[in-house]
Amino acid sequence: MDLAAKTANKNNEVPGIEFKIEALDDQAVPASGQANAAKLVGNKEVLGAVGPLNSGVAQSMQGVFEKANLAQVSPANTNPALSQGDNWGKGDSKRVFKTYFRTCATDVVQGKFAAQYLYNDAKKKKVYVVDDKQTYGAGLAAIFSAEFERLGGKVVGTDHVTVKETDFSSTADKVKSSGADSVYYGGQYPEGGLLSDQIKKTGAKIPTMGGDGIYDPAFISASGEAKDGDFATSVGYPVEALPTAKQFIADYTAGGYKDPFAAYGGYSYDAGWAIIQAVKAVVAENDGKLPEDARAKVTEAMAKVSFDGVTGKVSFDEFGDTTNKQLTVYEVQKGAWKDVKSATFED
C-alpha cells in the first residue's frame, strides 16, 4: 500500500497531488476499527482508505465511512454479506454500503471453487461436511455443500464442532462409518488440523478440504500426523506466479520493507492503486484540481476504475466486489502447502 503511494508520487501519476499514507492498526478488534474509521473521516485530507484485514472489523467501519462518503477498499475481507447484504444467501443481494469495495474474491466464490475442484479435479463424489458454527465457517460450508450437490456429488453427512474444543474422535468415527471419500471443513486451522488428524487416525484415508481459514502453516506443523493430500483454497494466485507481479516484487524488494508481502501484499497494492486511479479520474474531470466534494466524486469514480494491477485486472462490480475472481487450490505435499491449481472462477 505504501509502495503504491510512492510509485504514484514518483511517476507523477496525478499531477499536483501528492499521496500520503496514514497507517492505523485495528488489532483485529472491531471497536478499534471503528475508532480508526472515525479518525480517518475526521481528517479532511483523506480521500480513501485501504483495509481492514478482518471481515468482523470491516462491519464496524462501513457505516462510518458511508456517512462520510469516504471510499474504502479492503484487500482481504471475504465475507459476502459485507457487500451484498445479509440476505445474499437467499438470492436477494443488494448493495449495503456504496463506499465499500474490495480487491479479493468472496467466500461465495471460494466455496463454489472448492466444490468444483473436489468434484471435477479430485474426483470425489461423497463428501462429509463439518463446520465450526461461526459466520465464516458455517457460511463457507453451506456454499460448498450447495455447489457440490448441484454438480452431482452427494453430501453424506454433516456435523459441527465447537471452537477451542480438541476432541473430535466421535465426529471422526461418524465420518468413517458414513463411507465418505472426502471431508470439507468450514472453519479455522486449529480445529481443522485436529479434525483432519483424528479422521486419519480412525483409519479413513480421505482428504480434508477447507477454505483460507485452514490455509496456514500451523494447520500442518501443529501435529505430527501426516496431512499430505489435504486441500485448501485461498483467494488470488500465489503472487510469485503472476506475470503482472514481477514489477511489484522487484519494487517491493527494492523498497526495503521489513515484512514479507505475504498473501495480501498484492491485493493491498491494488487496493491503494484503485484509489489513486479514482483520484486521478476525478482530478482530470475537474481541470487538474481536486473538487470541493472530492470524497463523493472519488467514491463515484471507484465504480469505473479499471486497470491492470499486480493481481490481474482490477475493477468492481455493482456490489463493489472485485470482478477478478482468481483462486488457488493448495495441497499438502511432503508437509508443506503447495499450489496445485490456480484458475479464474466461473459460475
Place this chain on the structure above:
Amino acid sequence: MNELPQQLANGLALGALYGLIAIGYTMVYGIVQLINFAHGEIFMIGGFGALTTYLALPSGTSLMVVIPLMIIGGAIASVAVATAAERFAYRPLRGAPRLAPLITAIGLSIVLQQLVWGFYPDAKKPRSFPEFQGESFKIFDNLYLQRADAFTLVLAPLCMLALGMFVAKSRSGRAMQATAQDPDTAKLMGINTDRIIVMAFAIGAAFAAIAAVAYGLDKGQINFEMGFLLGLKAFTAAVLGGIGNIYGAMVGGVVLGLAEALSIAYIEEIPGMQQLGGGAWANVWAFVLLIVVLLVRPQGLLGERVADRA
C-alpha cells in the same frame, strides 16, 4: 456397520482424561472447599513441562523411555506451579470469604495462560507433541483402539488405584481424610494441616500432568488455551461424580465422556431430533445430564450428603 463399540471406546478414553483432571478439583475441594479454577492451567503447564523435557532429551530416544521422563518433567512443572499458587495466592486468603479465593483462582488462570503465551517459545500457535507411531489396535471389525487411547485407559485406573490405596492406607492419606472431615480437630490431633493442603494441591497437579501427557500423545499438539475448556469439563465431571470423592471424579469423568460421545453419534438418529444432534449439541446434552443427576442426587453420583459446615 455398528459403530457403538467404537463410540463407547471414544467416550471412555475421553472420560478417563476428564477423570484424571477432575481428581485435582475434587481433592482440593474436599479439603479446603475451594474450587481451584486455575487447575485447567495447571494441566496445561504440565503439558508444556512435558514438552520441554521431550525437547531436552536427545532425539531418537525410545518412547518407552521418553514417556516416563515426560510425565516426571511435566509433574515437576505442574506441582511447582500448583504449590506456589497455594502458598502465595490461596494461603493468605484462607480465612477470607469464599468468593475471594474463587476470584483469585480465576485471575490466576488468566495470568498463567498469558505467561505461557508470552514467554514459552512459539506457544502462540499450537506446539507439536510426540505421538505414538504405528497403526491403532484392531480389536474387532468395528472397534479400533488408538495407541494413545489405550495408554490413557491403562494408566488412569492404575493411577486411581494407587491414589485410593494412598488415601486409605498411608499415614498421610489418613491425615488427609481427617483434615477433610474436620480441619480444626485434625489440627488439635497434631496434624500439620498446611502440609496436608499443599499435598492435596501437589497430588492434583501430578495427576493433571499425567493427563496432559496422555492428551498430548493423543492429539499430537498442545496449546496455551487447552486447559480452559478441559478444566471446565473436568470440574463438571467432579461435580457429577460428587465433588470431594476421588472415585466420584473418575466415575463422573467417564459418564460425561460417554454422554458426549454417544450424543454426538446417536441423538441425530432419533426421528425429529436431527437438528439437535452432532458435535454442536454434545455439550448441551452433557449438561442436561448433569442437571438431571443433580436434581435426583444433589450430592452427585458417589457423593455423601454432608451437613453444611458453617
